[in-house]
Amino acid sequence: MFESDPHKQLNPLLPGYSFNLYLVAGMTPIIENGPLDFFIDRPGGMEGYIVNMTVRGQGKVFDGQDAFQVNPGDLLLFSPETPHYYGRDPGSPDWYHRWVYFRPRAYWANWLSWPYQTRKVGRLSVGTGTLFKEFEDLFVQIDQTHRQDKYTAEELAINLLERLLIRCYEEIPDNEPTQVDARILATCQFIAKNLALDIGLDDIARHISLSPSRLAHLFREQMGVNILRWREDQRIILAKHLLQNTHTPVAHVAGKVGYDDQLYFSRVFRKRVGLSPRDFRKSAIEHHPLLEEGLASEAASDNLPSFSDKLTAR
């Protein structure tokens, strides 16, 4: 079903893993002199976000003036393009941390804006009391759920991740999380509503009454990712949904998410998801044969709640 490349690194705990998925979760148990006892070093950041939680021992993040220690109950949020540099604190015999790598949905923006930061890494502590268990359990559930062998595994894991992010948002001290700029939220809504249209940065900027360069800058600053890249993510999320839950032919799926050229759509999809749209649909059906019978027809699929509906509902 999935192509296997013998040179592909299949262990996310080791350098070289591709992370071309929408959600990956795990636990990294670093023990002094053990095989994982090295500093994770990604100077250019990653394409998605990472939220992690220290569950045992101490970790060290960054070097020099910006260096800080993390202890059990500490959570960190790395946005795309934030450099990753962390490992076991040399003074601690071990450092165990749980983590979730993800590409966010459009309406998550406010939950991803943690106010207390060091070099753009959001920081939050839930301590080692009752909250510790609640948060650790959520990480465990996300990890277990996304590994389940059923076609809804990723969606369910994303659902739990939403809960984790909302709980983090609630626990931000003083209950004063920074809000994403209203113009950027409006931009997200506008893009999500118009995923099928071939609109450029200029059109989006005009709609928001900002210059294209100002919008591009502000978007990257607030969302940690390039605006067109962000739109591509939303398009692929919707395409996956349509391929998995409807009979809409691939060419129409391409059109519904803004690609007139099916070949180009397939290329982008494969690059992002690791499978062609056709193979992705096939693998969803293999995982869940009943799905084929229950797949919505194209007409019905037009009535599915869209991601933009969810966004505007907030």
Ligand code: FCB
């Ligand atoms: C693993 C790291 C973990 C996280 C994931 C994405 O190798 O141990 O902290 O960065 O990669």
